[in-house]
Amino acid sequence: MANATIIDVAEQAGVSIKTVSRVINSVKTVKPQIRERVLRAIEKLDYHPNPSARGLGGNRSYLLGLLYDVSCGYYATSVLAGVIEACRAAKYQVVMQPCDYNAATLAEDVTRNARQSRADGVILTPPLSDLSAVTSVLEGQNIPFVRIAPGKHTDTYRSVCTNDRESCASMTEQLATLGHQRIGFIIGNPDHAAVMDRYRGYLDGLRRCGLRLDKTLVVQGYNSQPSGVQCARKLLNVAPTKRPTAIFASNDEMAAGVLAVAHSMGLGVPEDLSVVGFDDAPLASQVWPALTTIRQPIPDMAAQAVQLLLRNLSGEPADHSKHVLPSSLTFRQSTGPAPNRARQTRALG
Secondary structure, three states, X not given: XXXXXXXXXXXXXXXXXXXXXXXXXXXXXXXXXXXXXXXXXXXXXXXXXXXXXXXXXXXXXXXXXXXXXXXXXXXXXXXXXXXXXXXXXXXXXXXXXXXOXXXXXXXXXXXXXXXXXXXXXXXXXXOXXXXXXXXXXXXXXXXXXXEEOOXXXXXXXXXXXXXXXXXXXXXXXXXXXXXOOOEEEEXXXXXXXXXXXXXXXXXXXXXXXXXXXXXHHEEEOOOOHHHHHHHHHHHHOXXXXXXXXXXXXXXXXXXXHHHHHHHHOOOOOOOOOEEEOOEOOHHHHHOOXXXXXXXXXXXHHHHHHHHHHHHHHOOOOOOOOOOEEOOEEEOOOOOOOOHHXXXXXXXXX
8 A cells, every 4th residue: 555554554453553553663562463463564555654653652752853053054954964864774853943042032942842843852063062051951851962062071971072172283283284383273153162172272283383372363253254254354464474374264164254355365375375174064165275174074973963862762871982073184275385385395496
């Protein structure tokens, strides 16, 4: 039968809809002969249960909520890709729940979303993963959750992160290897706690290379392309001798803003200025020149978060190991030797 329903299965097997749902959910109290009858009906009708039907036999909805901030569109889309793949394998469905982390009604919004979605558990993305107003609501309603990229991950059984600090230190070292001694840095939105580790990594990289921190080369950004433009103007609208020869931005959007300012000033990238971002968003390979960046394994982190959440829901012992998925340095055309190094190379040639 095409598009058979749980009602069709119940009629075919001569049992109630709830009994069919109990069989689907492997409830042990169903008598063996009844279970066999229902399974034969399912096979005959080629029935594929949906989450609503599965939920009839117990307290689960077989839905997972994905809670994200409305300003983080690319990040939420990347998380969703990993969540969907992991949920499909476990026969769960995903309910996306947008909210505004700056809203005065944030706690009420989270409460309403949780009730309306009937999600068995929730995945939190930055910056929501750091807000006690969000986690307190979920804990108060006994809704399990897992945090992606929180600033602190002491609750390892329910948090997944990447090695922001270590990868940024490595990228800073790579820039120094190219001869850059004046390396500017654009700090990310302070509301995103994990992003602050990227600045700490930059400082680590400077120390490892024996470079002194010049605070005039560090500016505060807010993760957007316009803030990248503003920061780049502060860094580049100075005497040529005081300009950085490389600018490392905490995300690709701000790095794209740096490129725009460099082009408007007639600075060659990477001949006069090397530019680096973080995330490896689609934007990174769409701008000119294509951005050197750090690829964050967002879909893999999301899939790991689903696995942790499902482990919690199934009653398995908590996994208290640290769930850190490494990022990778990705080199493209926006970086090259420092200007002095490049001139020396040409002279030697």
